[in-house]
Amino acid sequence: MNDLIPLYEATLSKIETAAKRSGRGADDVTLVAVTKTHGPETVRDAIDAGMTLFGENKVQEAAWKIPMCPTSARWQLIGHLQSNKVKHAVRLFETIHSVDSIKLFDALEAAARQAGTRPEIYLEVNVSGEPSKYGLTPAMLPATIEHILNHSQALTLSGLMTMAPFDLDPEAARPHFVALRNLRDQMEKDFGIDLYHLSMGMSGDFEVAIEEGATDVRIGTALFGARPKITRPTLDADTTSGIL
């Protein structure tokens, strides 16, 4: 028993209620517990509390952390990925939510073939058009999917991901989640493919995201509290330079 259980149970109950409002069940929504900036001890407590699937936003931090966590943990990359880190990414993560260019796809595909791994990928779309956000523009999506369908062997494209602009009012995120779902429906129709996963919703807006069809919610602070602000010494580049 540990401190994380009440927050985890409260989050699961909100997920289930929101799923019901969208005519679905709790099993239709996957909780990705975001452990960025938290150490392996937090992951161990999270596993004890019942969590199994974890999200990290930096390859370097994950490369340090994952080997110190129980092997039962499953890991997904949710943050921006640079092409020079793909070798590590395809070994560490079962799913990469943040593929945002053809160049990155090509690098990942080559790395996964080399490593003999078969990660799933989602395309990150900047539906809000905020200049500070990563992601393909909706207009770039069809050509990117076309390229992926013609070139993927190791990687499987199975969904779309977005981040809504920060806003204290969760309702402000709703139009962006609707936009991602509509894009997904359009791409499925145009290409005759299955893009089951909609990765959208974070601590502040996951209930709205689920109401609009999210299948994967990426939740950090609602499960673990405020993230440590000061970079832990163990997460410094010096510590991980031996790994990467």
Ligand SMILES: *Cc1c(COP(=O)(O)O)cnc(C)c1O
């Ligand atoms: C940090 C992060 C999250 C989780 O954010 P919270 O507000 O703490 O739930 C979700 N998605 C991405 C891409 C992140 O970087």
